[in-house]
Amino acid sequence: MSTAISRAYKLFLKGYSLRSIAKIFKIPKSTLSYKFRKLYGSDYSEQRNHWGILPVIQEYLNDKDLSARDKQQIRDWMNSNFNQIVENEKANLDKPLYTNRKLQQLTELECSYRKGDWKKLFEDTLISAY
Structure with a gap:
């Protein structure tokens, strides 16, 4: 269960809502919230940077002008550097990227x-x- 919760939390940090994550993992939203609070602290929702690099990356991934190969390279880079990206996001919560x-x-x-x-x-x- 903890690996599923950590994967769910990665999705949360990427910008997915609790409701959509609950549907993906077939876990009640309240249980998901409880697990996040237990594992990541009561301020788990404040650790997500709404104006950081992840929404910018997501915009690139949704760009119709980029090829599938380019998008896959972006995904691979993001997945291999995800922990570093998240730490950087937490350190720069007050510095928005648009x-x-x-x-x-x-x-x-x-x-x-x-x-x-x-x-x-x-x-x-x-x-x-x-």
């Missing part, structure tokens, strides 16, 4: 600019000022 999707959302929210990112808006503003 995916392209998040940058676009922030641009739309902060600037009401839907045609591109904020850098393009800034460049357009500078060019029109001269």
Whole structure:
């Protein structure tokens, strides 16, 4: 059971929700949460970095322009370096990395600019000022 829980926790750190992990492993969500608290501490959910490298890697894996071979190389690299990535994520919880999707959302929210990112808006503003 502990190997299944450690695999489940890796999925949790990668960004999977407790509900989706519970469905994958056919374990009740409450049991999964209890096991995580018992093995990884009561602050287990705070150990996941929502704005770290893992969401950026996931965005690359979802990119339709990358070949299957490239995606497999990314997965292999991620799996072989997963423990180091997680330690780095924990050390940098206060330093966000943004995916392209998040940058676009922030641009739309902060600037009401839907045609591109904020850098393009800034460049357009500078060019029109001269």
